[in-house]
Amino acid sequence: MALTGVEIFKMLPKTNCKKCGQPTCLAFAMKLAQRQASLDQCPDVSEEAKQKLGEASAPPIRPIKLGTGDKAVKMGEETVLFRHEKKFVNPCAFAVKIEDTLTEADAAKKMEEVLASEIDRVGQKLRVDALFLSNDSGDAAKLEALAKLAAQKAPGVPVIISTKNPDAAGAALGHLSGQNAVLYGADAGNLAGMAEKAKAAKATLGIAAKNLDELSDLTEKAKGLGIEDMVIDSGARKAGEILRDNTYIRRAALKKGFKPVGYPVINFALREDEMLETLVAGLAVEKYGSIVVLGSVRKWKDLALFSLRQNVYTDPQVPMQVQQKIYKIGEPGPKSPFLITTNFSLTYFIVSGEIENCKVPCRLAVMDSEGLSVLTAWAAGKFTASKISQFITESGIEGELEQKELIIPGYVAILSGAIEDKLPGWKITVGPREANGLPAFLKSRA
Ligand code: SF4
Numbered sequence: 001m002a003l004t005g006v007e008i009f010k011m012l013p014k015t016n017c018k019k020c021g022q023p024t025c026l027a028f029a030m031k032l033a034q035r036q037a038s039l040d041q042c043p044d045v046s047e048e049a050k051q052k053l054g055e056a057s058a059p060p061i062r063p064i065k066l067g068t069g070d071k072a073v074k075m076g077e078e079t080v081l082f083r084h085e086k087k088f089v090n091p092c093a094f095a096v097k098i099e100d101t102l103t104e105a106d107a108a109k110k111m112e113e114v115l116a117s118e119i120d121r122v123g124q125k126l127r128v129d130a131l132f133l134s135n136d137s138g139d140a141a142k143l144e145a146l147a148k149l150a151a152q153k154a155p156g157v158p159v160i161i162s163t164k165n166p167d168a169a170g171a172a173l174g175h176l177s178g179q180n181a182v183l184y185g186a187d188a189g190n191l192a193g194m195a196e197k198a199k200a201a202k203a204t205l206g207i208a209a210k211n212l213d214e215l216s217d218l219t220e221k222a223k224g225l226g227i228e229d230m231v232i233d234s235g236a237r238k239a240g241e242i243l244r245d246n247t248y249i250r251r252a253a254l255k256k257g258f259k260p261v262g263y264p265v266i267n268f269a270l271r272e273d274e275m276l277e278t279l280v281a282g283l284a285v286e287k288y289g290s291i292v293v294l295g296s297v298r299k300w301k302d303l304a305l306f307s308l309r310q311n312v313y314t315d316p317q318v319p320m321q322v323q324q325k326i327y328k329i330g331e332p333g334p335k336s337p338f339l340i341t342t343n344f345s346l347t348y349f350i351v352s353g354e355i356e357n358c359k360v361p362c363r364l365a366v367m368d369s370e371g372l373s374v375l376t377a378w379a380a381g382k383f384t385a386s387k388i389s390q391f392i393t394e395s396g397i398e399g400e401l402e403q404k405e406l407i408i409p410g411y412v413a414i415l416s417g418a419i420e421d422k423l424p425g426w427k428i429t430v431g432p433r434e435a436n437g438l439p440a441f442l443k444s445r446a
Contacts (some may be wrong), residue, residue: 090290164189338409
């Protein structure tokens with residue numbers, strides 16, 4: 001159970017030396033109790049207190065790393081129930097099920113689809129993250145061959161081995177040494193054997209329970225067997241069950257400090273009906289799933305789920321921004337249109353997307369407005385005639401243009417005269433208000 005601030009305070013040095021950045025030991029204790037501080041910020045805490053507090057001050061949901069290199073994903077470490085309280089930390093991972101009953105060619109094709117799923121959205125790389133290799137055949141040799149294929153085809157990509165057979169697990173994990181794999185399928189009947197294989201391979205153990213009671217019982221037993229890293233499955237498969245169990249688990253871990261469920265959750269969205277599968281996966285993304293297993297890679301499904309995940313895991317207090325600079329879209333020449341907008345990511349990607357689609361090469365000046373959109377930035381005094389003219393002058397763009405003309409967003413038409421005053425020799429043209437008006441506007445000038 002989590003310790004209260006007063007209980008923690010009793011174990012601190014009580015010198016109020018402020019080295020931890022807090023005015024008093026009591027204030028630091030309160031921060032620790034709320035998990036807003038880390039024990040190592042106090043340099044004078046005794047070894048005995050460290051031992052006692054270490055467990056209590058550990059993240060309520062254990063951090064787990066899967067895969068290696070730039071394909072690695074982190075999960076766990078969440079500290080809030082709702083993103084607006086602070087933020088969600090580690091985006092959930094999407095895993096695609098690959099059965100060992102498939103031919104080698106079909107399995108390889110699915111792995112290639114996972115590798116090719118990466119897209120760039122709002123400056124972030126998004127992809128299907130992991131392979132869920134399932135021992136549907138019951139044949140250890142087939143699972144091993146599939147694991148070997150995954151190691152060859154998709155090095156570094158997180159792999160989840162799914163089997164109930166410890167020997168099959170051991171053989172498959174033998175091909176994934178150092179890959180931070182997951183061994184999923186530990187239940188009441190095979191726990192000791194599976195724990196042994198997971199430990200030997202330094203893999204995370206995936207607990208497959210029938211219900212929440214059994215889940216906490218199994219994680220406690222696994223811990224007793226020396227397993228620290230786990231992902232947990234309460235057995236929920238229907239959408240309502242996933243919502244209910246994931247919520248219980250997150251609440252119990254965060255609000256009650258109930259350690260037996262303080263691990264990342266694995267959810268199975270698998271459905272024959274892919275639309276339904278996508279909806280269930282969306283539910284798991286929104287409500288605390290850390291690994292969401294899907295049946296296939298489809299562009300439409302990926303786009304929907306990637307966007308949802310990105311929105312849920314974006315820090316609500318930090319606007320997403322792109323770098324201030326002049327972007328070339330297409331291959332603009334000296335006569336190509338020159339436009340300006342702000343550096344709010346969504347604004348940039350919508351504007352640049354419209355320009356790209358209409359295939360009129362342009363230069364797009366993106367000005368640092370601290371991530372605010374055009375109207376908000378103007379209202380906040382961050383997208384003003386002075387700042388725009390300074391940015392344009394300092395950019396040195398003048399030398400690249402045959403005609404000094406700047407197209408400003410229609411929403412700030414009011415700035416055109418003031419910008420012209422501050423940029424002598426420039427013509428300021430008012431463009432459309434909305435980005436979707438750009439194609440017609442640009443084509444009419446071509
Ligand atoms: Fe107290 Fe430690 Fe903070 Fe000093 S550094 S005020 S001893 S908690």
